[in-house]
Amino acid sequence: MxxxxxxxxxxxxxxxxxxxxxxxxxxxxxxxxxxxxxxxxxxxxxxxxxxxxxxxxxxxxxxxxxxxxxxxxxxxxxxxxxxxxxxxxxxxxxxxxxxxxxxxxxxxxxxxxxxxxxxxxxDIITNVNVLQTPAVIIESTPDVNLLCRAASGSGSVTWQKDGQPLTNDSSHVLLDRTLQILTPNRTFSGTYSCNMSNPVSWNVGSIVMTVYFPVESVTVTQSLPLVSERSPAVNLSCSTPSGNSETVTWTKDGQPIINNSTHSLLARNQTLQITAPKRAFTGMYSCNMSNAAYWSSGSLLLRVYDPVVNVTVTQSPQKVNEGAALVNLSCSASSGYTEMVTWMKDGQSVTSKNAYSLLDGNRTLQIKQPDRKSNGLYICNISNAAYWGSGSLNLTVSYATPSATSTYSMLIITLLGGILLAH
Structure with missing residues (x-):
């Protein structure tokens, strides 16, 4: 032994x-x-x-x-x-x-x-964390469970929301280590913390709980009322009066926009900054705001104006005789966005009336049955909100000139006719 x-x-x-x-x-x-x-x-x-x-x-x-x-x-x-x-x-x-x-x-x-x-x-309580069920909460969710758990150790649990203690009431039920939230709405969003403690240790875990509600009436606005190729930059801002937005994305004419040398996504992507805009940047810009449960989008047509240059006026047909059916004067520019086209003849405004018709967005001035009174200097002005340019053409309508013999014969006939009438 x-x-x-x-x-x-x-x-x-x-x-x-x-x-x-x-x-x-x-x-x-x-x-x-x-x-x-x-x-x-x-x-x-x-x-x-x-x-x-x-x-x-x-x-x-x-x-x-x-x-x-x-x-x-x-x-x-x-x-x-x-x-x-x-x-x-x-x-x-x-x-x-x-x-x-x-x-x-x-x-x-x-x-x-x-x-x-x-x-x-x-055991020492370590790594306390909060598990939320369900993972996504909307205002029609019947209830939410927040479970307080630890990697090691155990103990009693108390709860706070945004630093304020929670107790049993009509909306909150304390069940051992679980906080049950009944019929949550958007006001229940916040930071929920659980404190687990025993006589030898304590530890706190928290979770940001979001109660999602619809993203509505998304709008896009631009920082400058007028954007031209002279503008150093323009900001497009995306906003919504309601709904919690977690993700903001942008597209131009349906194609995704990312950060690059000319496009910068700022303020959590809610602002799209376009640097040194060019005419090629003209297009439909759309902003999509979304969260885990809802999404909505808004759009804006951005127009970047470029200079109106090389305005020319052409004539068809090239040669016009008095009594012809019509002549067309066409106005065009080699570049520049056209918002307005106006015409003048010899300094006077031309509108669609009498012999004149303005066609093709005013780009064509049609003169019906032109005669010698149609002769003159025609000026076409092309303009947009930022630039303008003009071109001109001197129209000549040809007509027949009577000879001297014909004029003399007509005079004799007129005189004879007068004598006969007198007798």
Whole structure:
């Protein structure tokens, strides 16, 4: 039989022999210690007599015997145990060490006594976080559960929203580690924090809960009322009066826009800045605002004006005789966006009336049955909101000139006719 076995036999014999003696009064300053995992379990006792045997047990199993100064530890505690007469210390504690610890003392007068400790070893609470169910919440969601959980440790839980404590009410139900929110609406959006604590540690986790509602009436506005190729930059801004927008994307004529040398997405993509705009940047710009549940879009037609240059007026047909059916004067420019075309003849405005007709957005001036009165300087002006240019053409309508003989003959006929009438 090994040393421990002999010691246990001796201890049992002593307990049988002296178990009915007078009580040894044992006290302790901390009979119910709570220990943090990894910290030592330190149990201290006091008594007034001189012991011959001290036996420590944990949950009914012997931890160590002290016999007249000799220590006989159980194998499972041998490397962790430090024992003095009135103190036992177990290092590297785990939650498995939780339980009832009893010490029994027999003194030199064969009197005995015992004392019980209730030891609790608690894990340190770490990495507390909040799990939201369902993941996406809208205003028609019936209820939401927020679960407070930890990577290690456990304890009691309290809740706050935006720093204010939450209690049971008509909208909030506290269920163990779960906060249940009933019929949430947009005002319930905010930061929810759970504090998990036990006697040895505490930790806080939080989640930003968003109750989504529709994104509506998205509009796009431009920072300049007039954008030309002289403008250094223009900003297009996307906004909505309602709805929580998480993602903003832009397209031009249906094609995605990304950051590059001429396009910059600013203010969480709500502003599209176009640097050194050119005529090629003219187009339909659309902004899409979305969140996890809803989306909506708005559009704006951006017009970048470029100079009106090389305005020319051409004539068809090239040669016009008096009595012809018509002549067309056509106005064009080699570049520049055209918003308005106007005509003048010899400094006077020309409109669609009498012999004149303005066709093809005023780009063509049609003169019906031109005659010598149609001769003159025709000026065409092409303009847009930023630029203008003009071109001109001198129209000549040819007509027949009577000869001198014909004129003289007509005069004789006229005179003879007068004489005959007189008689």
């Amino acid at each position: 090994n040393r421990i076995g002999v010691g246990l036999v001796c201890a049992l014999l002593l307990l049988i022999q002296y178990g009915s003696g007078a009580d040894v009064i044992i006290t302790s300053p901390d009979p119910s210690p709570t220990i943090r995992t990894g910290d030592p379990i330190n149990l201290t006792i006091s008594y007034s007599s001189t012991p011959t045997m001290i036996m420590w047990t944990a949950n009914g199993s012997i931890v160590v015997l002290w016999l007249n100064g000799a220590q006989i530890p159980a194998a499972k505690y041998k490397t962790r145990l430090m024992l003095q007469e009135k103190n036992i210390l177990l290092t590297d504690s785990t939650t498995a060490d939780t339980g009832e610890y009893m010490v029994k003392v027999i003194d030199t007068n064969s009197d005995s006594g015992n004392f019980t400790f209730n030891v609790v070893v608690r």
